[in-house]
């Protein structure tokens with residue numbers, strides 16, 4: 344069924360057992376001074392156990408001088424990281440998986456290029472392409488080369504140079520971001536590609552073929568000044584001799600409104616970069632992978648057609664790291680779907696807290712949930728068959744308890760039935776269906792529909808869990824206003840509306 348996805352692939356000196364890679368993710372683990380910690384190790388273990396061909400650790404900082412706000416990012420700029428990353432490489436290899444580290448110079452969050460005054464003589468971030476001195480460019484290249492050398496000594500199999508999302512050096516191609524007039528200007532491709540070519544050739548010269556060199560690129564920055572796809576292709580042809588794999592993404596971090604194009608929410612299509620990746624692949628001779636809500640089905644189809652060579656995923660694999668093993672065992676229906684709520688990225692990138700997932704409670708909490716189980720099984724009543732009740736029932740049953748699940752309506756799912764109603768919320772529908780399917784598949788969960796649990800029925804249980812739903816959040820300023828109704832009441836027929844309706848949310 345997933346013959347092409349599951350077939351091996353050679354990426355430079357690295358052979359992957361299948362064509363699914365965990366794309367670079369910064370889980371906001373590492374100690375405050377950027378060293379590998381137990382949380383990172385166990386998070387990685389949980390993902391690679393699920394069968395991916397390769398895992399890429401996001402945001403390995405190379406900067407020799409890190410801004411003070413940078414904490415909990417892996418410092419590939421420090422010699423001490425070599426020892427600890429070696430442990431991580433060895434762990435990943437134990438699972439017949441390969442490991443890559445993304446190298447990047449932290450920047451960008453300080454300002455927006457779109458709002459920069461074009462007459463300004465001041466940089467908007469520490470490393471602003473328009474204002475970087477040639478000395479800074481040289482230092483930047485040296486920092487990358489040193490970090491790449493450390494990566495070799497850590498025993499990782501690949502490095503991913505982050506040139507997408509407005510990171511240096513990729514943003515040198517954008518005429519709006521790069522307003523230089525010297526030999527690094529964006530005016531022609533010789534100049535625009537100069538920095539990246541110098542960087543990649545210096546890395547290749549130092550590390551040779553000891554590991555694979557991968558490059559993340561934007562098919563489009565999606566702002567004024569963005570290179571066209573033809574220009575991107577021209578650029579890729581220039582860097583092709585130095586790299587083994589190209590990752591295709593799009594959009595800029597510095598523009599908040601573009602965030603949905605990097606991490607597509609549930610109302611965006613799946614696989615939004617496949618079309619551009621296909622066009623790029625046709626023009627070059629190295630393998631191409633693509634990110635952006637790609638499903639395993641899309642990956643299979645497009646790898647089979649020769650449009651792309653492999654697929655890179657983040658959120659789908661965090662929602663369920665066992666996606667690849669399930670595909671291999673011909674039971675893809677067991678894979679817990681990601682609902683593309685972006686809770687994970689909001690937590691890591693905006694709250695700067697450790698990664699969490701709305702549908703995978705263990706994600707990011709591996710050290711806490713390790714070895715939980717029971718030697719004294721309990722008899723448990725769960726009241727309410729919504730998402731929380733079903734999650735509890737499944738988890739308790741996996742840990743060896745027996746569960747009676749009481750639901751007073753005639754179906755499981757609770758509020759998710761309403762949330763999944765619009766057709767553009769298909770991801771929630773998939774999750775709802777998975778949730779019902781998987782709780783029904785538990786041997787020791789008895790489901791009682793159309794049954795309201797009464798106190799006198801509950802005496803025989805060791806534990807009673809109340810999961811009877813949550814209250815919708817209605818803003819105070821519209822509360823108690825008779826012309827405001829909650830969509831849930833409307834769906835249930837408990838409220839009516841007239842002909843002129845304002846929908847909020």
Ligand SMILES: Cc1cc2nc3c(=O)[nH]c(=O)nc-3n(C[C@H](O)[C@H](O)[C@H](O)COP(=O)(O)O)c2cc1C
Nearest residue numbers: 366367368369401402634635636656657658687688
């Ligand atoms: C929690 C989280 C952390 C991420 N961290 C990084 C990162 O460190 N470096 C990077 O290049 N991309 C990062 N990304 C973006 C992903 O690599 C990927 O491009 C994006 O999630 C789209 O792929 P997906 O739809 O398969 O999740 C992150 C995404 C998420 C959800």
Ligand code: SF4
Nearest residue numbers: 681684685687700701
């Ligand atoms: S938090 Fe949401 S978007 Fe992120 S992996 Fe989990 S379900 Fe997907």
